[in-house]
Amino acid sequence: MRNFEFLSPTKIIFGKNTHEQVGEVIRSYGYKKVLIHYGKGHIKRTGLYDNIVESLGQAGIQTAELGGVQPNPVLSTVRKGIELGRKENVDFILAVGGGSVIDSSKAIGMGIPYKGDVWDFYTDKTPAKTVPIGVILTIAAAGSETSKNTVITNEDGLIKRGAAFECNRPVFAIMNPELTYTLPPYQTACGVVDIMAHVMERYFSAERNVELTDRLCEGVLKTCISNAQTVMNEPENYNARAEIMFAGSLAHNGYLGLGRTEEWVSHRMGHEITAFYGATHGETLSVMFPAWMKYIYKHDTALFAKFFNRVFDVEYDFFEPENTVLRGIAKLESFYTSLGLKVRLRDLNVDENQFSEMAKKANARGKLGNIVKLDDDDLVRIYEIAY
Numbered sequence: 274m275r276n277f278e279f280l281s282p283t284k285i286i287f288g289k290n291t292h293e294q295v296g297e298v299i300r301s302y303g304y305k306k307v308l309i310h311y312g313k314g315h316i317k318r319t320g321l322y323d324n325i326v327e328s329l330g331q332a333g334i335q336t337a338e339l340g341g342v343q344p345n346p347v348l349s350t351v352r353k354g355i356e357l358g359r360k361e362n363v364d365f366i367l368a369v370g371g372g373s374v375i376d377s378s379k380a381i382g383m384g385i386p387y388k389g390d391v392w393d394f395y396t397d398k399t400p401a402k403t404v405p406i407g408v409i410l411t412i413a414a415a416g417s418e419t420s421k422n423t424v425i426t427n428e429d430g431l432i433k434r435g436a437a438f439e440c441n442r443p444v445f446a447i448m449n450p451e452l453t454y455t456l457p458p459y460q461t462a463c464g465v466v467d468i469m470a471h472v473m474e475r476y477f478s479a480e481r482n483v484e485l486t487d488r489l490c491e492g493v494l495k496t497c498i499s500n501a502q503t504v505m506n507e508p509e510n511y512n513a514r515a516e517i518m519f520a521g522s523l524a525h526n527g528y529l530g531l532g533r534t535e536e537w538v539s540h541r542m543g544h545e546i547t548a549f550y551g552a553t554h555g556e557t558l559s560v561m562f563p564a565w566m567k568y569i570y571k572h573d574t575a576l577f578a579k580f581f582n583r584v585f586d587v588e589y590d591f592f593e594p595e596n597t598v599l600r601g602i603a604k605l606e607s608f609y610t611s612l613g614l615k616v617r618l619r620d621l622n623v624d625e626n627q628f629s630e631m632a633k634k635a636n637a638r639g640k641l642g643n644i645v646k647l648d649d650d651d652l653v654r655i656y657e658i659a660y
């Protein structure tokens with residue numbers, strides 16, 4: 274096990290009706306003026322927006338607001354939020370939505386007190402100061418509600434890039450599973466796939482002596498698998514929604530990666546598919562993860578066989594562990610298709626001619642991979658397998 278330090282300060286407020294406390298919660302921290310940041314409007318359709326405004330009003334919190342965050346949030350909206358936040362002199366940002374809204378809020382929080390261009394934080398700078406954020410989560414997926422990460426697309430050059438700073442962890446995350454009842458099935462499915470991918474990016478580690486986190490990862494993954502069909506078939510099943518929502522935060526707050534190396538190849542390659550073609554994050558992972566596995570598993574067949582045996586209950590073939598892996602990858606793909614998601618790039622209308630450009634961009638900040646370092650040609654090969 275490798276050395277590590279870990280602090281996850283986000284207060285999780287979990288359960289039915291918890292969003293109604295938001296005004297009191299913000300007041301308890303002493304914040305006075307809040308920028309409410311949200312997406313394309315589902316919170317207005319469901320009545321959540323009205324609940325929030327009422328709760329903030331009752332607590333005497335002043336507000337400004339900026340809606341319109343698009344899935345896979347863009348820099349131009351972040352810039353609008355920075356301008357508005359400065360003009361209105363907000364001292365807190367309330368993100369109401371999913372990963373896109375939360376990541377946009379984190380970016381605005383970094384940008385308001387910064388004199389330079391906020392994109393600097395996605396290239397080489399570290400923020401000295403931020404406007405803090407809180408979250409009301411409406412979709413279990415990205416895990417941004419407790420993570421230190423933010424992922425933004427710069428429309429200029431189609432660059433989708435992540436940044437990770439401890440100061441970006443939200444102050445609190447209000448997580449009411451009932452708020453996810455209104456999710457379209459496709460978003461529910463993409464969320465489950467993303468949550469599982471966050472665990473798998475950590476499970477496939479070059480570090481051997483990590484039994485405890487192996488077992489924690491396996492537990493989260495098995496919980497996702499056993500509740501996935503329930504949330505698809507019964508969108509208002511509270512207990513299943515609660516398991517998935519809790520899993521989403523555990524998967525990505527950093528805990529499951531402690532003492533390990535992490536991979537993130539499928540994520541980085543998936544981000545290029547989104548940057549080029551606007552694909553939904555979760556569905557880039559249902560395509561890229563199996564392809565990455567097919568290309569990589571021979572570097573550590575035992576690890577992949579253990580994974581599929583323990584997580585997907587594939588019988589362990591002691592004579593030919595490779596058979597366990599290959600049966601496992603097929604089972605993983607069937608699991609994704611059972612959720613209604615694609616597992617081939619051709620079905621996402623991706624053009625093969627872009628593979629080398631996508632590979633170059635994915636590797637632009639250093640070669641991807643820890644189990645084995647991958648150069649651009651390796652990434653092209655993985656895209657080809659995914660096709």
Ligand code: NZQ
Nearest residue numbers: 312313314315344345371372373411414415417422455456
């Ligand atoms: O725009 P609204 O109206 O909010 O609608 C959203 C959006 O269309 C809708 N939605 C959310 N909650 C709903 C709902 N519709 C009905 N009822 C509800 N309760 O769902 C759509 C997708 O929302 P989005 O926020 O984009 O989803 P998600 O949470 O999957 O976030 C995806 C973004 O997070 C990034 C991804 O790259 C992508 O940009 N990620 C962020 C990470 C992080 N910060 O730690 C890690 C992840 O790996 C990921 O990269």
Ligand code: ZN
Nearest residue numbers: 415467470471
């Ligand atoms: Zn993800």
